[in-house]
Amino acid sequence: MEDGAMAIINSNDIMPTNADGSMPFRQNSDLLYLCGVDQEESILVIFPSAHDKSHREILFLKETSPEIAIWEGEKLSIKDARKLTGIESVRWVDSFDTVMKTLMSEAEIVLLPSNEHTRRSIPTETREERFSRWIRKEYPLHRYDRLAPQMHRLRSIKSLEEIEQMQRACKITEDGFRRILKFVKPGVMEYEIQAEYMHEFLRNRSRGFAYEPIIASGFNACVLHYISNNQECKDGDILLMDVGCEYGNYASDMTRAIPVNGKFTTRQKEVYNAVLHVMKEAIKLLRPGVFLADYHKKVGLLMEEQLIGLGLISAKDVENQNPAMPAYKKYFMHGTSHFIGLDVHDVGLWNQPVEAGMAFTVEPGIYIREENLGIRLENDIIVTEEGYIDLMKDIPLDVEEIESLMQE
């Protein structure tokens, strides 16, 4: 941050539902990343060049009270917040406007977070945007700039502590998968499988799913964002499950495809192994220095080869293809990898070379609507200088292992 620059980061709102109901609270990932406070109505101010030392980092919190303690439980006290965050200047949020008058008389540039995710969709006004509107009206002659570039850089390289949280999330997801391998059989409902995962997640101190789970049997697996999860799993079908728990707000994101009756048919195995081959090769391609756009093109070629082998597309289709819409996209419509971390589709540096410490999913898939068959396989990995750490390396993946665990 340059001299005179001050960053201000707000927590998220508790989002309302109906009547006096509300959604479970989900902290703003930038705020959580920077100070670890998982509480609503919190504001973090970072002003490294402030003259007064006590103004260089300030945390504002909702004032707790005996009334709040009775109804909601204890919120952070000033003392607890200092201990949790290491920030000395902790104040009640009621004093924010007053303190701002002093800070803004010294600051020249105000850095504000903004949701710059390439696929964001935000029909409501977030607390962050409300704040941004307020401060720019209150102090119109200051310079305002984006905090997002710094946050994306920081958050895309995972620290050891973050990797540990993510590994824990993957381990709990593994426990969920092992549980359902014993549970799935013809006649079981997709939502019953979802419940088994949830049971395993909660008992391991995860707060639950990191995203809406996809439990899709038969043709449903070809609906890429199928989340109804309300159909019966039928004998002979493949069941695709895209599920992951979160732990300490860090996401895991796994996909597995298993035969409902415990045994793959020859064709199912063929398609499964094609996807598995692409996944294994793709993981090896994610190296420091690689550009994600080039990586995605290479994975497209790997997939093309497999689809030709499966008889789904021909060499002629490839020869005649529109380069903007390659032939393989008929059966593999989505990207192979995304950043993962505090958010399942985490922020990251999409247009710069991959670096050690970045965390990605690798998730190729083949969806054959005419065969009621959809297979996607997805692991989460950390890129290292020499190779990678597969956070899901212990989660059963090979056909033989899945069949034998299902038949136990």
Ligand code: GLY
């Ligand atoms: N589960 C979301 C994804 O795989 O990207």
Ligand code: MN
């Ligand atoms: Mn997924």
Ligand code: MN
């Ligand atoms: Mn994913």
